[in-house]
Amino acid sequence: MTGLGDLRSYNPLVKVLGPVPVMVYVVTTRDVLTPALVALGAFAVLAGMGRLRPRVLAAIAGGAVVLCAVMTFSFGLLTDPALVEGTALLATVGTFEVRSGALAVGLATAVRTVALMMLVLLGGLTTSGAELVRALTQQLHLPYRVGYAALAALRFVPRFGHELEVIRGAHRVRGVAPGRGPVVAVRRQAGYVVPLLAGGIRHAERVSLAMDARGFGAHPTRTERTAVPFGARDVVLLLSFWAGGAACVVLAATVTLA
Amino acid sequence: MRFAYPDQVTSPLLELRGLRVRHHLPLDDGGHRLGAPAPDGVDLAVRPGEVVLLLGPSGCGKSTLALATNGLVPHAVAADVTGEVAAGGHDVAQTRPPLLAADVAMVFQDPDAQVVTGSVLDEVCFAPENLCLPPAEVLARAEDALRQVGLWERREDDPALLSGGGRQRLALACALAVGARLLVLDEPTANLDPDGVEQFYATLRSVTAAGERGVLLVEHDLDAAVDAADRVVVLDAAGRVATTGPVREVLADRAELLAELGVWLPTTTIAALRLRAAGVPIDPLPLTPAELTAALDAVTLPAPVVGEPDRPPPDRPPDARDAVISVDHLTLRRGGRTVLDDVSLDVARGDLLALVGANGAGKTTLAQIVAGVLRPRRRAVAGSVRVGGLDPWRADVRDLTAAVGFVFQNPEHQFVTGRVDDELAHGLRVRGVPDGEVAARVDDVLDRFGLSHLRDRHPFWLSGGQKRRLSVGTAIVCRPDVLVLDEPTYGQDRERAVELLDLLTALHDDGTTVVVVSHDMQLVAEHATRVVVLADGRVVADGSPAVVLGDDVVLAAAGLRTPPLARATRALRDPAWRAVTRLADLPAARLAEVDA
Numbered sequence: 043m044t045g046l047g048d049l050r051s052y053n054p055l056v057k058v059l060g061p062v063p064v065m066v067y068v069v070t071t072r073d074v075l076t077p078a079l080v081a082l083g084a085f086a087v088l089a090g091m092g093r094l095r096p097r098v099l100a101a102i103a104g105g106a107v108v109l110c111a112v113m114t115f116s117f118g119l120l121t122d123p124a125l126v127e128g129t130a131l132l133a134t135v136g137t138f139e140v141r142s143g144a145l146a147v148g149l150a151t152a153v154r155t156v157a158l159m160m161l162v163l164l165g166g167l168t169t170s171g172a173e174l175v176r177a178l179t180q181q182l183h184l185p186y187r188v189g190y191a192a193l194a195a196l197r198f199v200p201r202f203g204h205e206l207e208v209i210r211g212a213h214r215v216r217g218v219a220p221g222r223g224p225v226v227a228v229r230r231q232a233g234y235v236v237p238l239l240a241g242g243i244r245h246a247e248r249v250s251l252a253m254d255a256r257g258f259g260a261h262p263t264r265t266e267r268t269a270v271p272f273g274a275r276d277v278v279l280l281l282s283f284w285a286g287g288a289a290c291v292v293l294a295a296t297v298t299l300a
Numbered sequence: 301m302r303f304a305y306p307d308q309v310t311s312p313l314l315e316l317r318g319l320r321v322r323h324h325l326p327l328d329d330g331g332h333r334l335g336a337p338a339p340d341g342v343d344l345a346v347r348p349g350e351v352v353l354l355l356g357p358s359g360c361g362k363s364t365l366a367l368a369t370n371g372l373v374p375h376a377v378a379a380d381v382t383g384e385v386a387a388g389g390h391d392v393a394q395t396r397p398p399l400l401a402a403d404v405a406m407v408f409q410d411p412d413a414q415v416v417t418g419s420v421l422d423e424v425c426f427a428p429e430n431l432c433l434p435p436a437e438v439l440a441r442a443e444d445a446l447r448q449v450g451l452w453e454r455r456e457d458d459p460a461l462l463s464g465g466g467r468q469r470l471a472l473a474c475a476l477a478v479g480a481r482l483l484v485l486d487e488p489t490a491n492l493d494p495d496g497v498e499q500f501y502a503t504l505r506s507v508t509a510a511g512e513r514g515v516l517l518v519e520h521d522l523d524a525a526v527d528a529a530d531r532v533v534v535l536d537a538a539g540r541v542a543t544t545g546p547v548r549e550v551l552a553d554r555a556e557l558l559a560e561l562g563v564w565l566p567t568t569t570i571a572a573l574r575l576r577a578a579g580v581p582i583d584p585l586p587l588t589p590a591e592l593t594a595a596l597d598a599v600t601l602p603a604p605v606v607g608e609p610d611r612p613p614p615d616r617p618p619d620a621r622d623a624v625i626s627v628d629h630l631t632l633r634r635g636g637r638t639v640l641d642d643v644s645l646d647v648a649r650g651d652l653l654a655l656v657g658a659n660g661a662g663k664t665t666l667a668q669i670v671a672g673v674l675r676p677r678r679r680a681v682a683g684s685v686r687v688g689g690l691d692p693w694r695a696d697v698r699d700l701t702a703a704v705g706f707v708f709q710n711p712e713h714q715f716v717t718g719r720v721d722d723e724l725a726h727g728l729r730v731r732g733v734p735d736g737e738v739a740a741r742v743d744d745v746l747d748r749f750g751l752s753h754l755r756d757r758h759p760f761w762l763s764g765g766q767k768r769r770l771s772v773g774t775a776i777v778c779r780p781d782v783l784v785l786d787e788p789t790y791g792q793d794r795e796r797a798v799e800l801l802d803l804l805t806a807l808h809d810d811g812t813t814v815v816v817v818s819h820d821m822q823l824v825a826e827h828a829t830r831v832v833v834l835a836d837g838r839v840v841a842d843g844s845p846a847v848v849l850g851d852d853v854v855l856a857a858a859g860l861r862t863p864p865l866a867r868a869t870r871a872l873r874d875p876a877w878r879a880v881t882r883l884a885d886l887p888a889a890r891l892a893e894v895d896a
Contacts (some may be wrong), residue, residue, distance in 0.1 A: 170418075172417070172422075190416070194416050197415065197416070197418075200460075205713075208673075208710075208713055209713050211668065211675075212706075212713040213716055214673075214697065215671065215672055215673050215700065215701070215706055216714060216730075216774070217698065217701065217726075217727065217730035220730075236760070237712050237713055241712065241713075245412075245413055248408065248410055248413035249413050249414070249416070251367070251376055251377075251408070252406070252408055252413060252416070253416055254372060254375075254376055254397045254398055255370055255372060255397060255404075256405075256427040256430060256474060256478065257398045257399075257401030257430035257478065258398055258416075258426075258430050259398045259430070260396070260399050260401060260430055260431060260432075261431070261432050263432065264429045264432060265429040265431075265434065266429070266435075267429060267438055
């Protein structure tokens, strides 16, 4: 079998749903080390098997670091001061006291979030919408009408973006709610709703007629040209995810005890 | 239920008997009332090897009839249907539309609204997969269909990357792959540029050449469709069959009847009718430019009336002092692509400028930039634009609406209030015009555009033509120096397009400078005083319509075609007639001469 080292060649369900137990465990952790190890592990898998462009990998790594920094400070400020009264006072900003305990709580929250993000990216960056829908219909027996209708709806998104841009320009040159400030901005946005919806509904009706005319929904099943296999290698990947998660937990516990 | 097939070869692929459809129009209480019947009692058959052209004025039920052929009306679009519809041996009334996909394939007007998947190949496979064909068979059919329409090399591409014409050929490939012997095409070229139209019909001809398939074609652009069609069915405004017969017999011999019904004829046929009225003996009436050329060469022609006084002398140098729009070395980049490339353009006061080019040539972007609709980021743009002395990207909206009015391709985009009269008053109120004057000017525009009886309606509830008139009204009520229109005839039938262009000509005669983005070459030839051709974001030609529209090489390179009348006249032996490009250049009717 080829492409063992390519995450893209595995069953999308394993990549998207496989890490879920690990995610659930990560949510329950309170230390920094366990989620940090999980995040590093997931990033290593992405880097080694994701076949991503170096620029994308760099953006993920950079984004994770920035997210950690921002969340550590903002969550640190929001932590209940009573909980961290005994820890060292690092700085005083006005009436705010920044204590080391608060920062530690913030850091733990931040690293948990990053770990979750990395686990989602494992499937998210290596699976297309169409592949996921195929796997959902073939392995989980999701009715294909639901899956393919969702895919068709996804194709509306860029069209809506373009349409919104045009409507925005149109309303601006007509002088709708000019000026600055949140109230005006809300009024402006509210004005886009009706034309956007009217256009969207009409478009959706046309697409649905075109799909009906092309036999969508003629039979309870449809041919899948591309079979999405669920083989031994997928089971191996699934078990590896879990084993990797468990290894992180054990390693973190050992380091903490020692 | 399957009807017996008495004869595979000659029995009709589609048979309508007494088809009458009344749409369900929703009421506020959740119920519905019935619309006027359209079509009303139509008999129609399509046999193998035949292309049947369905014509009729707006609202006669052509599209409804097309949707009834595979049961989308009434199964998906609620309506009361009486009469019989049989397609491919199925009773359509008893069959769900998806089950008819193997017998009836449809191509709709909007290329965007029929793409379901993310690649050209998946798109063509979509219908055969829905019909549960084995994967090998699906692929074989898809390859065959894509090769027939010339898109096999692009099978990996996202359909969104294809041109409008490419996407309609893809829709045709989808129809072929499913193996349906009846193709129903509902205005398949209405949104395409001339190059796309030509490609589409060339492909359609090759597809029908084998004689196995039948086509029901709804089309307004007869200049393109007349070559492809065998038989015509004409509906009247009430949705009844007015006349039917072979193409030539109906379009040429009953041309007067069709004109009376409000059905558009090929441009060359209209030209010949006018010449006939002016005393030039042309018989039979021509349907194509080549036939008109032959007919005119066979008779002695009176002098044409080229160069009327209202037409500025050709190639007048643009006077910089009088320029109401000036674009100076404008370059715009968007998403890593150069959308406009070093465009310089001065538009003199009183011009009616047509901005033409293929889909994606940058026409709309240029028009939006001039009108201040698009405010580019400083980094993405080089050069400058002035309109009526203002910088449209920085000017205050109140000043801008006095300088330039913009009419959007889709009128709904620019409606911002809940009533027709408020819509017109909005721009004036923003500018602080006193209430009394607002009321007077709103009444004036309502009256002029025939919207007075609709003044308390919601703009979204107007008909297509009324919406278009209101959108022009909102732009001109502030009396701007310049009116810019983005493809105002896009997706509209010929009748409405003509109505709109007459309106523009009237505004232009009153002194408004008009810039219109279009790829309808005959309309451009009829109305413009100057034509600017864009290709890939560059100006490739700029001059009077007579000069620009006569330049085949430039037009073809820009994805455009010479309009039909010019194509007919420039091959004429009489040199005085070679400059005739507009119907208005033809000699007036004899009666008028006698009156004078």
